Amino acid sequence: MTRDETTRVGERTGRVVVVTGAGRGLGREHALALAAAGDRVVVNDVDPAAEAVVAEIAATGGTAVASVGDVADWAYARHLVESAVETFGRLDALVNNAGLVRDRMLVNLSEQEWDEVVRVDLKGHAAPLRHAAAYWRERSRAGDPVAARVVNTSSGAGLMGSVGQVNYAAAKAGVTALTQVAAVELARYGVTVNAIAPSARTAMTETAFADAMRAPDEGFDPMAAGNVSPLVVWLAGADAGDVTGRIFEVAGGAVSVADGWRHGEPVDAGRRWRPEELGPVVRDLLRRTPAPTPVYGA
Template sequence: MRTVIVTGAGQGLGRAHALAFAAAGAQLVLNDLSAANLEAVAAELGPGVVTVPGDIADWDFAAALVDRAVAEFGRLDALVNNAGLVRDRMLTNVTEAEWDDVVRVNLKGHFAPLRHAAAYWKAQAKAGTPVAARVVNTTSGAGLQGSVGQVNYAAAKAGVAALTVVAAAELARHGVTVNAIAPSARTPMTEEVFAATMRAPESGFDEMAPENVSPLVVWLASAGAGDVTGRVFEVSGGRIGVADGWQHGDVSDAGRRWDQEELGPVVRDLLARAPQPAAVYGA
């Protein structure tokens, strides 16, 4: 039986993940800033679920969350970083506080628990205990392609994608995989964005239901997913795809320092040969 931490588990995607993990037989440690939301989810799941309300971007709290999972169940097998926050504004209207809050919760709120969980798994591996640990982070299409009106959120979620690939490379030797999802689903965070899809679908399949995302999360956190790491998956409705990140493109090499006057045609030729980037959402 695998022990799983899910952050932001009080509503939306986190709640859906918790229900899916419980159905798969996992032992759960659920975190959310709202104790009331956590208790409501725990009531749905029944006895044996550990709830730990608190600020996941707080360094000491994140460490205590990992310690609590190990103390309660004797092990930690997976960390699902899901907690998030939006403060949508156009670039010229974002306040310092709105920038700091969004980057803190979305990016540091991923790094802090990952850092402490990774330290636990590294110690286990060094002690000779077999480790088959999994981390599933939550980025966003905003972080992969950008999103007008979400400069703070897009920057934080792009950071999560970069964090994912670096952590995957560093932690592979310790038996830890690290992947990310970029979900598209209707949650309290996105209800304004997806207001047009709030009505019940005629087909009977609600493509924006958060429950559509959870099966992939549960699989990525499973013991059987040990050969998949450092990847970002886009998930929406019944669709799953692999997001392809930055790649090295064509190069023009002068074999010397370039003179700025000659660079116009060179840069335009490189751009003509390069694939067009995906459009920024809302542009």
């Protein structure tokens, strides 16, 4: 095995990483940071903005190629994975970042606005992950060492909910479930799967949350999109091999682990409940259970 084909803890050795939705915003920052760390990056976007990011990386001595296409298209997602392998000889990490918003209150939401967001934000994660997973399984079964990483992108909306973003929140909640299940299914092949829930200033947030996202006149800018990327770089690297199935909230200089659903203490009648019995039982359970974190915007 050559040095270029192996990894060492704490050391970057030219890993090959696909970043989706990397033409602008968070994805662009991730691609630039990964390239700066020494990784070879496949920059995906649905439009030619990917080419500009590749040019930025090349200008600083990094290695990247562009792949323009729709990651929610099953066939293109397969092509994206295959082209990374054909170009660089292998694939080591997938950063699923592509997403969009179509914000509406539920009563005003159109079918198209629901379908667009769920398609891009959830299926656009599942399709590249499915094809990358098949590639890593094939390598593992062939006896090749696999130290692969997947970093998905959820949101605080997907963890806590967000008023006016029911479609986006549902899709991003789906990303957390996708992350947890894929982490278990792919562990046997040497693949870790984690997700981030970032807070940063992007085209998706700077208008909807203008006050919270406004850049300061001086000093540290906590909402700068680049603040999120160091965690992505680490999760995509060799040193993160013992971390999987986790959701990390990251904003500014703060990183935390989001702690999701857990089984509550049951009350068991040992028989079928009668509906009229359950009011007092449910209210007592709720009294003994911590209140959920409030929905954003509530």
